[in-house]
């Protein structure tokens with residue numbers, strides 16, 4: 001809808017005694033500034049009427065001139081909100097006439113039917129916004145929220161600009177195409193361009209974190225044929241490096257547009273990209289492709305969207321994110337292009353099966369013509385052991401190792417697999433009282449777990465209930481943070497389980513533990529996740545016993561792998577072949593065309609062939625740099 005029509009509609013609906021002073025698009029919302037909030041609240045249905053007429057989020061703010069002074073307003077809020085809400089912070093953002101209230105129990109800040117929020121607004125004129133505080137301290141979340149408040153002026157300017165751009169009327173385009181820029185016939189550096197005569201949108205901008213070689217690690221953005229500034233929007237499916245690790249590079253080289261993702265994805269981006277800067281220098285000895293400054297710029301331009309919220313990202317493209325079941329906040333991306341001319345779904349990494357953390361991926365979409373589906377385990381033989389058997393085997397290996405007084409090293413992604421494993425081990429300790437082996441977590445696992453506790457609504461209901469009722473499994477007494485202890489001390493201490501990133505032993509704490517533990521046959525190395533063909537993990541998994549490594553003195557030496565090496569499948573955040581097939585069978589509606597991606601060369605091909613036979617639809621594996629015309 002054009003901006004002028006929005007203003008007209010609002011003036012028709014709003015009663016004159018509300019005294020509207022300004023209407024402004026701000027990112028995805030339309031903000032209405034008024035003088036008289038009492039008059040607005042005298043009609044309970046007004047806000048719903050506005051939202052349905054504008055088909056947009058509507059935010060009401062009181063004109064900045066009549067905001068209560070900050071000290072008084074703070075005292076008023078504290079007197080209105082019950083103590084049990086456990087407020088952790090109250091931040092006033094005058095640029096947006098907003099007060100952000102962070103609490104352990106935000107429901108109690110909101111009140112029944114929003115009654116307390118309404119009261120806060122009526123008495124102070126500040127527009128209250130609630131945020132859930134994590135139950136464990138999280139430096140990332142703290143940082144993200146602080147920067148968002150500190151940079152509110154700049155952020156507002158950016159949001160108003162974007163809001164206006166999206167309202168522009170656009171001429172109908174007569175073609176739609178996609179270009180594979182990374183992550184096709186390979187795993188890593190995922191990036192897809194969706195282009196029409198009027199819009200250019202990127203879905204995912206990842207790196208291949210297993211290598212420092214830029215020709216294999218970064219997506220083919222240099223082949224775009226237009227400059228990065230011309231991109232209208234970027235959508236990020238989830239917070240793993242192979243889907244968002246290269247995003248700050250865009251900001252370093254001229255992109256200044258919006259990034260759309262779920263709130264947890266935003267937090268993981270900031271956490272893991274900062275870590276990548278260190279990894280580049282330490283593990284690969286190369287200069288990182290961007291700096292911290294670019295990550296902050298990315299944060300300022302990130303607009304978060306919840307699952308199943310339909311939003312306009314360009315004048316002709318509507319986007320909706322759906323649960324993908326793969327990690328906290330992971331999404332499948334649905335694009336509705338050109339008044340229904342074409343609908344595509346990009347699954348992202350998808351889990352259509354049981355996990356302790358998440359519900360299985362959504363398979364129902366309003367419309368669907370082209371499906372892009374991941375194929376990590378799309379090969380004919382990629383049928384993994386069922387979850388029950390994998391857990392049994394996991395405990396058996398742990399018990400055997402502990403009996404020999406060894407230690408178990410499990411290399412894991414800091415985000416996703418480590419939390420799933422923690423839930424499995426925590427439940428085991430509750431079921432079997434003898435199983436009280438300390439679990440050391442290293443690197444960013446603690447921080448990533450803390451972020452989980454701020455978003456219970458993104459997890460399975462049972463887990464939600466535990467976190468909301470103060471019984472968070474991430475705070476089990478068995479879990480010990482390795483920070484402050486030397487790794488030598490842990491490795492030479494009592495039997496223990498050690499969870500450490502990186503998941504593929506490409507540097508990071510897991511690699512440091514490996515060096516300390518590899519020689520002792522009583523220890524065990526247990527792989528639970530995907531090992532990229534280029535990674536050290538894959539080499540060890542395939543049976544390599546002597547590895548050339550760089551010693552502390554800078555000289556090459558040999559690391560002998562004498563420890564037990566095992567792989568325990570079934571904990572993956574990816575669907576195995578059977579789950580991928582079940583996902584396709586459950587898909588509604590049936591797409592006209594399927595394109596496979598995010599899998600090794602042969603697997604994407606093999607999977608596409610099987611889909612073609614099963615669904616009797618056009619199905620193919622395209623390679624990086626190939627383009628497909630959708631309309």
Ligand SMILES: [Zn+2]
Pocket residue numbers: 238240326349
């Ligand atoms: Zn992933």
Ligand SMILES: [Zn+2]
Pocket residue numbers: 188240242243349598
């Ligand atoms: Zn991935």
